[in-house]
Amino acid sequence: MKQRLIKWFPLVGLVVPWLGISCSGGNNSIKMKGSDTEVNLAVNLAEKFTEQDPNFSIAISGGGSGLGITSLLNGQADIANSSRPLSEEEQQQFKKKNILLKTVIFAEDATAFVVHKDLPIAEITVETLGKILSGNITNWSELIDADYPINIYGRQSSSGTHSFVKKKLAIEFTNAAKEMTGNAQIIEGVKADRTGIGYVGAGYVAEDPIASQGIKVLKIIEKEGEHAISPLDQEAINQRIYFFQRPLYQFVLAESWEKVRPFIAFERSATGKKLIEEHGYYILNNQQDEI
Template structure:
C-alpha cells in the first residue's frame, strides 16, 4: 500500500491522515483546538521517521477530546485544561484507566483589531469586559462603541481556563465561535471586537499577524507582558499561561508510546518551540 498524507484544514478542525494497514500502529488524536496545529506539525515530522504508523488528528475542543476518550474513540485526548471531577468519575465508572502527559505550555492571547487604540489591558478591566459589565469601549478607550466578544463554547478548554482564572461567567452576549480560526477571522473584520486564542496558534500562522495581540497587566499600572514574550513565559510572568495535556487510555499506551517519545525528543521539543509553544519549565 502506498503511503500518503491528506491534510484538511477548516475553522472547525484539522485532520492529518497517513495511510497504514496496521491497526496497531494507527493512532487517533482528538481534542483541543489550541493544540491542533502543534499536533499536526508533530505528526508530520513523526511520520518522517516512523513511516509504518498512521496518525489521524482532529480538533473541536478539549471537551470533545475527553468525550471521545470516554466513548473509546481516541487514543490521545488533547486538552488545554485538566480533567474535571465529573470526567474523572465517569472514567472510573467506565473502567478506563488513563495516563496523563503534560507535553508543552501555552499562553492565552487576547486579540483585537489591528487598529485598536490600545496595546495593553489590565486584568481588572479585562474581567469587566468579558463578563459584560462594560457594554461599550468608552470606559477603556473613550470610544462609545459596543464591545463584541468572540469566544468559544463551554466545551473549550480555553473558555474554561479563562473563566476559572478570572472567576467569571462570560457575558451572555459573547459570540460562541467554533475554533481559533473563526475568532481570528471575526476580529480581523470587527474594530470593536475582542477575542482569545492560544498564543501558539497566532505564532504558528505566520509572522505577519492580521490582528493585534494585547499585552496584559496583572494590576493597573504594572508591567505589561506579552504572551509572545518567550523570556517572560519562561519566568512565569504572564498571567494567562497554562500546561497542555494529553490523556491516554492505558490500553493505548503501547501504541502511542513512540509518538509520545518523539514529542519529548530534541526534534519534538524544537517543533514545540518553533511552533510558538513553550517547553514546560523544569
C-alpha cells in the same frame, strides 16, 4: 513504504482539523482528538513522526478539549489533546467506567487577547478583562477615546481555553459573547470587526504572523501599577509571570499506552521539542507522565 497524507476541512474555523497519515499495520493506528489550541502542532508532529516511522497511521481532529475527553470515554480515541486538566466530573466518569488514563504534560501555552489593529488600545488589566467578558463593560468609551460597543469573540463551552479563561477571571461569560469554533474563526472575526475582542492560543498567533495580520495582541497587566506583559514574550513565560499561561495535556488510554509510547518519545526528542517551540509553545523541564 508508501505514505499517504490527506488534509480535510469539515469544520469552519479550524485550520487543519483532520489529518490522516495512512499505511499498513492496524496495531500502529492512533486516533487523536481534542483541543483546537493544540491541533496544528499535533498535525505537524504527526507528519514528522510518520516520516521517521511510516509504520504508524495517525488520524487527528480538533473540536475542543471536551470533545477529545468525551471521545476517550466513548472509546473513539487513543489520545485526547486538552488545554485544561480533567474536571472532577470527568474524573468520576472515567472511574465509573473503570477506564485508566496516562497523563502527559508536554508543553506550556499562553492565551492571547486580541483586538482589531486600528483599535487605540495596547494593554489591558485583568480586572478590566473580567468586566468586559462578563458583560459589565459594554462600550469601549469606558476605557478609551472610542465610542464603540464591544463585541466579544469567544469559544464554545467545550473548549479548554473557554474554561481556562473563565476560571482565571473567576467570571461567568456574558450571553452576548459570540461562540466560535476555533482560533482561526476568532481571528477572522476580530479582523473584520473594529469593535471586537477575542482570545486565542498565543502559539497560533506566533506560528503564522501573516494569518494574524489585521489584529493586535494586547499586553496584560495583572494588577494596577504593574508592568504590562505580552503572551509573546518568551522570557516572561519562562519566568511564569504571564497571567494567562497554562500547561498543555495529552490524556492517553492506559490500554493504548504501549502503542502510543513511540509518538510521545518523538515529542520529547530534539526534533519534537524544536517543532513545539516553532509553534510558539514552551518546553517544560518537568515533563511528566502520571497513571
